[in-house]
Amino acid sequence: MRRSGRAGWVRFRSRVAVSRRSTSVRVIDEERWLDAARAGDADAFNHLVERYQSLAYSVACRTLADPEAAADATQEAFFSAFRAIAGFRGGSFQAWLLRIVVNACYDARRYANRRPATSMDRVIEEMGEAPWPDQHAVNPETAVLSQETLATLEGALAELPDEQRLAIVLVDIEGLTYEEAADVMGRPVGTVRSRLARGRARVRDILVATGNLS
Amino acid sequence: MQSDHVGTEALSALLDGHLSDRERETVEAHLAGCPACRIDLEQLRRTVSLLQAMPAAAPARSFAVREAVPPARVGLVHRMARPPLLRALAGAAAALMVVVLLADAAWPRGDVTTGIGLSSPAMLTARESSASTPTVNPAAASAPPPDARAGDSGAPALEPAIQPREAAPGEETPESVATPIELIGAVEAPPSLAPPSLRVGQVGAVFLGILAAILITASLRAGRRAGRRA
Numbered sequence: 001m002r003r004s005g006r007a008g009w010v011r012f013r014s015r016v017a018v019s020r021r022s023t024s025v026r027v028i029d030e031e032r033w034l035d036a037a038r039a040g041d042a043d044a045f046n047h048l049v050e051r052y053q054s055l056a057y058s059v060a061c062r063t064l065a066d067p068e069a070a071a072d073a074t075q076e077a078f079f080s081a082f083r084a085i086a087g088f089r090g091g092s093f094q095a096w097l098l099r100i101v102v103n104a105c106y107d108a109r110r111y112a113n114r115r116p117a118t119s120m121d122r123v124i125e126e127m128g129e130a131p132w133p134d135q136h137a138v139n140p141e142t143a144v145l146s147q148e149t150l151a152t153l154e155g156a157l158a159e160l161p162d163e164q165r166l167a168i169v170l171v172d173i174e175g176l177t178y179e180e181a182a183d184v185m186g187r188p189v190g191t192v193r194s195r196l197a198r199g200r201a202r203v204r205d206i207l208v209a210t211g212n213l214s
Numbered sequence: 215m216q217s218d219h220v221g222t223e224a225l226s227a228l229l230d231g232h233l234s235d236r237e238r239e240t241v242e243a244h245l246a247g248c249p250a251c252r253i254d255l256e257q258l259r260r261t262v263s264l265l266q267a268m269p270a271a272a273p274a275r276s277f278a279v280r281e282a283v284p285p286a287r288v289g290l291v292h293r294m295a296r297p298p299l300l301r302a303l304a305g306a307a308a309a310l311m312v313v314v315l316l317a318d319a320a321w322p323r324g325d326v327t328t329g330i331g332l333s334s335p336a337m338l339t340a341r342e343s344s345a346s347t348p349t350v351n352p353a354a355a356s357a358p359p360p361d362a363r364a365g366d367s368g369a370p371a372l373e374p375a376i377q378p379r380e381a382a383p384g385e386e387t388p389e390s391v392a393t394p395i396e397l398i399g400a401v402e403a404p405p406s407l408a409p410p411s412l413r414v415g416q417v418g419a420v421f422l423g424i425l426a427a428i429l430i431t432a433s434l435r436a437g438r439r440a441g442r443r444a
């Protein structure tokens with residue numbers, strides 16, 4: 001009884017982070033591209049862009065809740081990363097890149113918050129009135145979200161403190177491990193665990209309060 | 215049992231298999247006998263499930279970088295180069311150009327003493343010469359063009375020069391007539407007032423027009439760039 005129950009509790013991760021799809025070939029490719037990119041080879045760097053842009057853009061979208069601002073922030077992040085690639089001292093390129101992406105998002109948000117019109121656009125978008133680009137649920141295990149539930153989730157994410165949101169985006173939405181998320185956030189794994197738990201509990205409360213979860 | 219429920223963090227970590235064996239055993243033992251915590255866990259599990267079901271946002275374009283990324287792409291310069299700002303500046307330059315042209319057209323004609331007389335030299339000449347030709351005109355006409363700046367208006371442009379001469383009637387008339395060289399010297403100063411100020415208006419307008427054109431071009435370029443990036 002307890003055994004079979006636990007099988008249901010431990011969730012199945014259908015969406016895996018880029019790094020965990022890695023085969024040894026991918027890793028070798030990446031090392032080669034990184035070396036060339038450090039020497040200023042834009043083509044080599046663009047192989048990395050191609051590999052990570054979906055993840056980077058998705059994180060930016062969930063962080064900013066604004067597809068266009070997210071695209072701008074992602075582009076700026078890749079420019080910044082290319083300029084700074086010589087200073088990348090090994091470790092996880094994914095974590096290094098995502099840190100740059102997240103910082104670009106926070107910069108963009110700070111800048112946008114000084115302009116009322118943009119803030120208003122985002123408020124409207126957070127309410128779910130603007131369509132999300134390219135809607136396709138990639139998780140076959142879970143039911144497709146209703147528009148209302150999706151809007152509620154987006155609104156709930158927007159309400160969270162930055163670190164709680166980022167933990168949810170990285171672990172739940174992008175499928176990173178706690179360790180990978182900790183690397184991106186520059187925090188101990190224990191901190192990721194608690195931020196994630198608090199964020200999830202807050203989202204749950206909002207889902208219950210809005211009748212999306214009984 | 216009711217006094218020591220499982221905390222949210224432990225439930226959340228349990229979902230991810232991030233509890234130590236000992237922690238997990240304790241939590242599972244509690245869950246087995248506590249319906250309230252099982253409901254908590256189930257709600258949390260479904261919340262995570264819904265979060266996982268959020269659609270991935272696929273980028274609509276590539277974020278590839280080009281060979282040389284100009285350092286000015288980010289930061290203040292990049293932000294300054296936004297189309298709306300450039301358009302606003304272009305508009306301001308164009309508006310200023312119109313103002314200058316209007317001021318040019320509306321300025322009282324023949325008001326040479328102010329030095330800002332912007333009216334056409336021909337009109338000036340007609341009025342001035344009728345007023346003061348008798349006394350000084352012969353000398354002025356006999357004098358060579360004192361300055362190349364008056365070249366486009368030719369000899370008549372010298373006429374406005376007479377005015378300041380009149381403004382100092384206390385001076386000995388014989389002197390001005392007797393010494394043509396000094397007269398030329400006196401003539402030379404005023405043209406540096408009237409015709410150049412005529413230029414200030416027109417040159418300023420042309421400059422502002424060019425500035426507006428440059429800014430509009432830049433805003434279009436920035437707009438295209440923004441369009442590419444979006």
Ligand SMILES: [Zn+2]
Binds near residue numbers: 216219244251
């Ligand atoms: Zn309990």
